[in-house]
Amino acid sequence: MNIGDARAEIMNSIRTHLAMSAPDDVLDAPFNTDPFKNSVPLAAQQVVQLFKRNVELVDGHCLVVNGQSEVEEAVNRIANGRGIAVSGSAVSKQDLFTVGVGVTGAQAGIAETGTLVLDSSVERNRLVSLVPPIHIAILDASKIFLTLGETLAALQSGAELSPAITFITGPSRTADIELTLALGVHGPQELYVIINEGTITNQGAPA
Amino acid sequence: MKVSLFVTCLVDQLWSSVGTSCVAVLRRAGCEVEFDERQTCCGQPAFNTGYRDEARLVAKRFIEIFAESKAQAIVSPSGSCTAMVHHFAELFGDEPEWRERAAAIAARTHELSSFLVRVLGVDDVGASWQGRLTWHDACHGLRDLNIKSEPRKLIGNVRGAELVEIENAEACCGFGGTFSVKYPEISVAILDQKIEAIERANVQAVVSGDASCLMQIGGRLSRKGSKVRVMHLAELLNHR
Amino acid sequence: MNTETFAENAKAALNDAQLRGALRKATTLFGIRRREAAASLSNWEDLRNEARAIKDDVLLHLDRYLEAFVSKAESRGAKVHWARDAAEANLIICRLSVERGARNVVKSKSMTTEEIHLNAALEGAGMRVVETDLGEYIIQLAGETPSHIIAPAIHKTKRQVAELFTTELGIPPTDDVGQLTSTARHTLRERFASADVGISGVNFGIAETGTIVIVENEGNIRMTTSLPRTHIAVMGIEKLLPRFADLDVFLKLLPRSGTGQALSTYQSFITGTKRNADDEGPDELHIILLDNGRSRMLAHPVTRQSLACIRCGACLNVCPVYQQIGGHAYGSVYPGPIGAVITPQLIGIEKAAQLPYASSLCGACREVCPVKIDIPRLLLHLRGEINQQRTNHRKERWAFRLWAAIMLRPWLYEKTAVAARLMQRWFGLPLQAWTSGRDLRPIEEESFREHWRRSR
Numbered sequence: 078m079n080i081g082d083a084r085a086e087i088m089n090s091i092r093t094h095l096a097m098s099a100p101d102d103v104l105d106a107p108f109n110t111d112p113f114k115n116s117v118p119l120a121a122q123q124v125v126q127l128f129k130r131n132v133e134l135v136d137g138h139c140l141v142v143n144g145q146s147e148v149e150e151a152v153n154r155i156a157n158g159r160g161i162a163v164s165g166s167a168v169s170k171q172d173l174f175t176v177g178v179g180v181t182g183a184q185a186g187i188a189e190t191g192t193l194v195l196d197s198s199v200e201r202n203r204l205v206s207l208v209p210p211i212h213i214a215i216l217d218a219s220k221i222f223l224t225l226g227e228t229l230a231a232l233q234s235g236a237e238l239s240p241a242i243t244f245i246t247g248p249s250r251t252a253d254i255e256l257t258l259a260l261g262v263h264g265p266q267e268l269y270v271i272i273n274e275g276t277i278t279n280q281g282a283p284a
Numbered sequence: 285m286k287v288s289l290f291v292t293c294l295v296d297q298l299w300s301s302v303g304t305s306c307v308a309v310l311r312r313a314g315c316e317v318e319f320d321e322r323q324t325c326c327g328q329p330a331f332n333t334g335y336r337d338e339a340r341l342v343a344k345r346f347i348e349i350f351a352e353s354k355a356q357a358i359v360s361p362s363g364s365c366t367a368m369v370h371h372f373a374e375l376f377g378d379e380p381e382w383r384e385r386a387a388a389i390a391a392r393t394h395e396l397s398s399f400l401v402r403v404l405g406v407d408d409v410g411a412s413w414q415g416r417l418t419w420h421d422a423c424h425g426l427r428d429l430n431i432k433s434e435p436r437k438l439i440g441n442v443r444g445a446e447l448v449e450i451e452n453a454e455a456c457c458g459f460g461g462t463f464s465v466k467y468p469e470i471s472v473a474i475l476d477q478k479i480e481a482i483e484r485a486n487v488q489a490v491v492s493g494d495a496s497c498l499m500q501i502g503g504r505l506s507r508k509g510s511k512v513r514v515m516h517l518a519e520l521l522n523h524r
Numbered sequence: 525m526n527t528e529t530f531a532e533n534a535k536a537a538l539n540d541a542q543l544r545g546a547l548r549k550a551t552t553l554f555g556i557r558r559r560e561a562a563a564s565l566s567n568w569e570d571l572r573n574e575a576r577a578i579k580d581d582v583l584l585h586l587d588r589y590l591e592a593f594v595s596k597a598e599s600r601g602a603k604v605h606w607a608r609d610a611a612e613a614n615l616i617i618c619r620l621s622v623e624r625g626a627r628n629v630v631k632s633k634s635m636t637t638e639e640i641h642l643n644a645a646l647e648g649a650g651m652r653v654v655e656t657d658l659g660e661y662i663i664q665l666a667g668e669t670p671s672h673i674i675a676p677a678i679h680k681t682k683r684q685v686a687e688l689f690t691t692e693l694g695i696p697p698t699d700d701v702g703q704l705t706s707t708a709r710h711t712l713r714e715r716f717a718s719a720d721v722g723i724s725g726v727n728f729g730i731a732e733t734g735t736i737v738i739v740e741n742e743g744n745i746r747m748t749t750s751l752p753r754t755h756i757a758v759m760g761i762e763k764l765l766p767r768f769a770d771l772d773v774f775l776k777l778l779p780r781s782g783t784g785q786a787l788s789t790y791q792s793f794i795t796g797t798k799r800n801a802d803d804e805g806p807d808e809l810h811i812i813l814l815d816n817g818r819s820r821m822l823a824h825p826v827t828r829q830s831l832a833c834i835r836c837g838a839c840l841n842v843c844p845v846y847q848q849i850g851g852h853a854y855g856s857v858y859p860g861p862i863g864a865v866i867t868p869q870l871i872g873i874e875k876a877a878q879l880p881y882a883s884s885l886c887g888a889c890r891e892v893c894p895v896k897i898d899i900p901r902l903l904l905h906l907r908g909e910i911n912q913q914r915t916n917h918r919k920e921r922w923a924f925r926l927w928a929a930i931m932l933r934p935w936l937y938e939k940t941a942v943a944a945r946l947m948q949r950w951f952g953l954p955l956q957a958w959t960s961g962r963d964l965r966p967i968e969e970e971s972f973r974e975h976w977r978r979s980r
Contacts, residue, residue: 083606087761090819091587097823101377102584135789174717190787202804207746225787226772232793233768238733240600240798241750241805244791249743251705252783253659253675255546255682256553259705262658263712264743264790293931296972297941298965303972319976324931330924332885334907334916338928345932374901427887456844460884465957467531467882472961473538473848474884503962 119223124188125272128221131191135247136260137268139191141218144275148215151271152180155213162209164200179205179265183214183245186221186270187228190246193270194228197241206245212265214245218274285404287315288355290393292365292495293325299495305522306361306396313406322349328368331375332461340375344382347372347389357403358393361518363425363493366395370428395425397493397517401434412443413523415488417515419447420478420501421454422494435493435517442520450481459500475504482512493517526855527867530878533853543679547850550678554841557784558892564786565776574773576896579832582731582764583822589731589764590813596734600796602809609816614645617723617756620810622649624754626720630712632738632745633657634725635673635835636758636814639857639870642723654715656744658708665692671851671859673837674782679850712744722748722806726759727834728774729811732767735795736811739778739788746790755806757794760814762831774834777894781836817870826905830866832895839889839899845882854879861889865902873906877915880906941971 119127125141132139142151152161159177162168168176181203185194193214195203206212222228232242249264260266287310291303307317327342346369350358360366370393372386400406419439425431439447458464458474465471478501482490488511492498495516502514525533537543562568582589594604607613621629629651631637643664646653655664659676663669665688670676677685685704690697695707724745728737736757738745749755765774779785798805821827840846840860851859856867856876864883868876880903889899910916930936945967947953958964970978 083608083612086608087606087813087815087819088587088590090815091590091761091822094819094822095584095586098825098828101825131786170717174713192787197798197803197805204750204804207743207750224772225775226769229769229772233733237600238735238768238793238795240795240803242793242795243746244787244793246787246789248789250741250789251658253657253662253677254680254685254701254704256550256675256678257682257701259701262705262709262742262744263656263716263747291972293937297944297967300968300970300972300975304975319973321973321977322934324934324937327931330927332904332907333920333924334880334904334909334911335921335924335928336908336911338924341928342931423884423886423888427891454888456884456886456888458844458884460886463881463884465955467534468957468960469538470534470845470848470882471884474844475962477844477847499965500962503958503964506963507961 119188121218124221124223125218125274127223128186128188128191129272131188132247132268132270133191135191136250137191137247137270139270139272141272141274144273148271148273152213152215155211155269159211162202162205164202164205166202168202168205173204173208176209178211178213179207179209180213180215181206183216183270184220185228185231186216187225187244188221188223189225192225193245194232195243195245196239197243198239203241203243206243207264210261210265211267211269212245212248213269213271215271215273218272221272285315285357286355287317288350288353288358289317289319290323290326290350290358290360290365290369291319292360292362294495295361298499299516302361302495302516302518305516305518306359309396309400309409309518309521310359312409313400313404315404318353318355320349320353326365326368328365329461331368331371336375343372343375343386347382347385350389351385356392357399358389359396359399360393361396361493361516362495363395363422363429363431364496366393367424367428369393395429395431395493397434397438398429398431401437407437408441409438409521411441411521411523412445413520414444416446416448416486417489417491417520418450418482418485418487419453420457420490420492420497422492422497423456425493426454431493435491438517438521439491442523445520448485448487450485452478452481457497457500459496461496464500471500472504475500479504479508483510487512489513489515491515491517491520525852527871527876527879528855530853530855530882533855534849534882537849537853542681543850544848546679546681547847550675551841551847554675554783554837558781558838558841561780561784561786565780571773571777572894572896575777575894576832578765578770578773579895582766583762583828583831586761586764586822589766590761593729593731593734593764594813596732597736597796597811598734600734602734602796602811604811604813607812607814607816610640613640613758613812613814613816614642616812617642617758618645618649620754620756621646621651621721624720626651626754628715628719629653629721629723630656630715630719630748630752631660632722632724632740632748633660633676634723634758635670635857636725636760637723638670639816640758640814642758654712656712656716656748657740658705658742661708661712662688665689669852669857672840673835673858673860673862675837679852716747716751719752721754721756722752723756723758724749726757726763726811727778728771729759729764730768730771731764733795735768735793737771738792738794739775739790741783741789743790746792749792749794750805753806754808754810755794756810756812758812758814760816760818762818778834778836781838781892781894821869826898826902827869829897830862830869830902832897833862833866834895836894838892838894842888842892844884844886844888861899862897865899865906868906873910873913874915877910880910938973941967945969
């Protein structure tokens with residue numbers, strides 16, 4: 078079977094059928110759309126608080142610290158002696174599946190939903206945020222956007238999109254059995270977001 | 285205001301008191317009512333079952349008859365039949381003159397409660413009825429014609445009537461035209477959920493703007509030996 | 525169960541008290557959550573209009589957007605394959621797997637792969653396939669098909685799942701959902717770790733960037749698309765969006781409409797393959813573009829809107845028919861209101877002629893659809909098609925011809941009414957379909973028009 082045939086046939090089918098609908102399309106009423114209303118901007122502190130609230134609403138934990146040493150202290154406290162794998166270093170498959178805690182950064186956050194953004198070109202071993210039962214994400218307060226729309230625009234502002242970008246909102250969950258909520262189906266059961274405010278500029282705008 | 289009554293075949297043959305009540309209410313609201321005896325049906329049964337050619341023939345006849353009327357409004361005691369008239373234009377895809385004529389007729393065709401409240405600005409017709417009742421939002425009236433607050437305003441001014449809302453007032457009663465006899469078991473299963481809510485509400489009557497829904501609901505209530513009666517909005521508004 | 529035995533399927537479902545209880549609970553809860561989530565956004569209606577406008581644009585220019593998507597995806601390292609129908613799609617996927625010596629395949633939930641019956645094809649080619657979405661895993665163990673677009677095991681009670689796990693996985697009997705879930709987690713982890721090929725669906729394909737977007741709550745999609753060396757993504761050709769920024773609209777509408785969440789737990793945005801060989805992630809990405817009847821639906825604006833569907837399941841939850849009979853009764857991959865309109869279009873009207881009539885046309889589906897598909901209008905269109913193609917019963921066609929003849933002649937209409945009155949008085953009316961469950965209101969002895977004449 079010639080692969081080229083399938084593409085040509087499908088394209089041809091699309092064009093032929095679209096042409097058939099042209100006379101009726103004229104009668105079809107279009108949907109009116111109002112231009113998008115932009116959300117009201119918030120001050121940096123409010124953005125952080127909104128983000129924290131939304132992480133907690135989806136059963137995640139969120140703490141706000143100031144500076145690198147407080148970040149490390151928080152990570153150790155949460156890990157509480159369990160083995161840690163970090164996204165910056167290579168991890169063997171063995172370790173990935175046995176370690177208790179995975180630690181990653183996050184390249185951005187979305188305040189209106191409490192969402193973390195992980196970019197594969199920075200977080201080299203993102204599986205560390207998925208496989209271990211506990212995921213700790215460290216996020217600069219200055220990297221939190223208010224809205225999904227702003228975040229999508231920011232992701233596109235570079236050269237080209239990374240091969241893999243992941244949004245994470247809360248721990249893994251399911252309600253497939255009688256609509257009863259269960260956390261930690263395949264992904265982590267617990268999610269901790271450590272917001273480092275030590276990087277906010279004086280003006281309070283995202284860096 | 286001069287009004288031409290579109291009584292609907294269902295009311296004409298199966299529930300004439302709805303027609304007479306509708307006339308009385310319109311007169312009390314200050315309208316002069318005419319009735320063109322050439323009318324029969326809007327075509328909804330055929331349209332809804334996929335018989336577009338038959339529906340088109342009947343729709344054209346409807347348009348011709350009512351176009352001759354000098355009345356400012358065509359009023360009907362049925363949300364679904366009124367909605368059908370508003371859908372007439374869909375039948376005339378390649379007949380632009382008929383499409384225009386259909387649009388003109390639709391523009392002056394109103395369901396009763398919508399006509400009273402939105403067009404005449406009347407929400408009190410001096411009715412009275414003692415007891416607890418609930419309102420069933422018939423689907424076409426609700427979703428095609430946005431009829432929701434108008435009947436409630438009118439009922440609110442019926443002296444002695446206590447309106448109790450059921451939690452699924454907007455849920456379909458399961459009639460759906462020929463659906464009720466093509467898939468009777470499903471139709472009754474849907475209906476029973478509505479009946480459950482009605483019985484829980486502890487009312488004396490169920491009121492609606494569509495006789496077809498009332499036949500469906502009333503038919504099941506009486507089969508179950510319930511004391512709850514069904515009443516059309518026109519009948520309620522005509523009650524003194 | 526198939527689409528041609530719909531009437532019997534529905535009756536059986538109505539007699540299944542356990543099913544009806546499960547359905548009632550689930551659809552009620554989903555309905556409440558959707559309503560609340562929609563109400564929480566003041567611009568919900570604007571979003572719906574915007575989404576529909578975007579989809580209309582995509583569908584009207586599908587050839588252009590597909591070409592852009594393919595070109596972009598291929599420039600980033602993805603291999604794109606075109607499948608005219610289910611058989612071709614399965615052939616391609618099996619060939620890719622066999623060529624790579626695959627034995628173990630992990631799959632995430634994808635209605636498109638259900639549509640083409642992929643699992644059977646893979647197993648036929650000698651592969652072990654495991655569904656990794658919890659709901660899909662449950663029904664795979666049970667040997668069933670999904671009964672809902674987003675909650676495949678919605679028809680099963682906790683007790684039924686527990687019994688299934690005990691029988692199939694040998695765990696001690698338990699009533700605890702947490703334990704059932706962690707059983708699935710452990711069992712499936714072994715499969716993830718040893719899988720050669722991961723197969724997923726696609727929620728949105730972005731023409732501008734060649735990105736595929738997949739959304740989930742559990743994490744199995746991330747596992748499926750990161751651990752195995754080969755990722756195969758099956759995508760209906762209609763799943764495109766023009767721009768990356770359009771995701772702002774759709775990621776707001778989809779989770780809220782489906783489960784009432786502001787956002788699902790995980791979104792994966794995959795653009796081509798990894799940059800370096802030793803990076804994490806699959807070595808290869810294959811995107812299978814599936815037609816399977818979709819291009820035909822472009823032929824008329826009424827049918828073309830079917831392709832705007834983003835598979836949220838909201839219409840199922842609010843449909844009075846679905847609420848009573850559940851998904852299996854439809855006998856098709858896609859159940860509920862959307863299923864009733866796309867199934868006849870995908871598999872042929874003659875094979876699914878009952879489905880368009882299994883609706884009271886209440887319009888609740890149209891009200892909740894995030895992309896404003898006018899399902900009742902589509903149902904009427906299909907009923908018209910069935911009539912045109914004479915797939916319906918001759919008796920009914922003649923009945924409506926007679927009906928029209930009567931309705932066009934007021935004198936005949938009145939004579940017929942009188943005859944019916946007499947028949948009612950002497951023999952009763954032959955409406956067993958009505959009277960089996962409901963009392964019948966009798967034809968009036970004096971019609972409205974007779975009264976009007978009399979009281980002039």
